[in-house]
Amino acid sequence: MQAFLKGTGTSTKPQKDKATAGASGENKKQKPVPWVEKYRPKCVDEVAFQEEVVTVLKRSLEGADLPNLLFYGPPGTGKTSTILAASRELYGPELFRQRVLELNASDERGIQVVRNKIKTFAQLTVAGSRSDGKPCPPFKIIILDEADSMTNPAQAALRRTMEKESKTTRFCLICNYVSRIIEPLTSRCSKFRFKPLADEIQENRVLGICEKEDVKYTKEGITALVKVSEGDLRKAITYLQSAARLTGGKEITEQVITEIAGVVSNEMIDSLIEACYSSSFEKLEVVVSNMINEGFAATQIINQLHDTIIEKEDLNDKQKSAITEKLAEVDKCLMDGADEYLQMIGLCSVIMQQVTQNN
Ligand SMILES: Nc1ncnc2c1ncn2[C@@H]1O[C@H](COP(=O)(O)OP(=O)(O)OP(=O)(O)O)[C@@H](O)[C@H]1O
């Protein structure tokens, strides 16, 4: 027996080694990159749907001056990609490292860094041509990604630097919430709002990737994918990749997308609403605890509940407004880390109260 085991051991070993060597060799060739990175726009022209900013950046690529920029908008709409692509085109891969300073929320950006690192970099002067002879703009770019996470004193410290070094440096501030950037900074920048991507644009991009990656899909699957990603192309691409991995060569259907995105099925939402209408608290409690125990995120449930409530015809405006006010409150509490079950029960009780008051 032992001999047999040994025998098989030695005979399979070389094969195994070969197999692993082969696999790692392939990996090296293919370099498994997440699709979001693989399909990140390489040049400004590839950025979809953000026409205004693309026009301005293209002008400056042709030689016009570049203002200080402020990009804001929801996640996954191309803010970081756009400025990186533009800088690459402006400077070429070689100069890019010297001319562009990219700081994001993972870097320390307190007031000390603004005083030292950013100021020093901004003060460097630069030539107006590249080593390959092509002209390039006589300024550097400082990208402050996720600028809404910078402290107010750090933002304030930027004000004078921005003005003083305008001969040699352009700033590009990127954020999701423009209201968190102090007024004096926003007034020094050209503001560009990045819109959530339209459904057709997202669909085109996703279909393009499906073709390149040889992914099979159904039409409903793609429609569902675009719907759940709500204008966030990064989300759409990430879901697509997970779905492709999950199905492993089979078609991507609506069910697969619903499962991956953690969307609550319509039947479940209906049963929750029904429980609220039943005016039996016990029934409501069972439905809510079932939903939470099944692992659905409360934020997801309340988002879908919101859409359903808004469209309900048997509720009057007063009832709807009372419910949506509670929805907003629950959303905030959940963000602050409140208990999902209690918040859901609290919300559903208000719905129940509103519904039964009418009858
Ligand atoms: N307008 C767009 N055109 C083409 N691709 C896009 C666009 N918007 C997003 N993408 C895709 O989504 C990915 C993420 O985009 P990006 O990192 O630029 O988002 P962002 O706006 O900076 O988001 P965040 O606010 O979360 O930082 C990119 O790699 C790209 O594949």
Ligand SMILES: [Mg+2]
């Ligand atoms: Mg970004």
